[in-house]
Amino acid sequence: MTIRLGDSAPDFTAHSTKGDIHFHEYLGDSWGILFSHPADFTPVCTTELGMVAALQDEFEERNVKVIGLSANGLSEHDQWIKDINEVNNVNLQFPIIADGDRNVSTLYDMLDSQDPTNVDLEGVPYTVRSVFIIDPAKTVRLIMTYPASTGRNFDEILRVIDSIQLGDKHSITTPANWKKGEDVIVHPDISTTEAKRMFKDVRVIKPYLRLTNPPM
Structure with a gap:
């Protein structure tokens, strides 16, 4: 499935560190950011999730709910969050989807089709670093994809939200x-x-x- 700007963001149900997520219901009347990670206990992802946790007040100020995704299970996520909090001196509160079966990653076309080394032990592709900004009408307003080797600039993501929200008004x-x-x-x-x-x-x-x- 290919998602383009202006499409309706596909709805889904998934397990997360904050319980089962019904995506559209979770977003409610808020803006949303869905962003993916290749795997738990990886260095770049640890810094990224720490940055998002540090910027939580900035996202809330803009009426944005963030939700991460990583291709591992909940038990790994719970242990990894302890590392993220310790390394970045934060208190991560937003949900992280457990997408070991790649259902959400496939739905949002997040899987790595270019790097043959970015796979799990069973040869299943991990995700690339995808970002989707979704407005309260559940319309996709931004799609951004980074390679697995490069951490995202979340200040840029905030900048885009500011631009879109101002342009909407x-x-x-x-x-x-x-x-x-x-x-x-x-x-x-x-x-x-x-x-x-x-x-x-x-x-x-x-x-x-x-x-x-x-x-x-």
């Missing part, structure tokens, strides 16, 4: 390397005349590129 887009609080771009569908009625300050760089202060 106002007729704007965001430029390259934009950060929360910086100037934004007037949406191309909005005329300059209309933009000047909507925003306090509109600076015309080109007819198709108009900047304005970030809406509140």
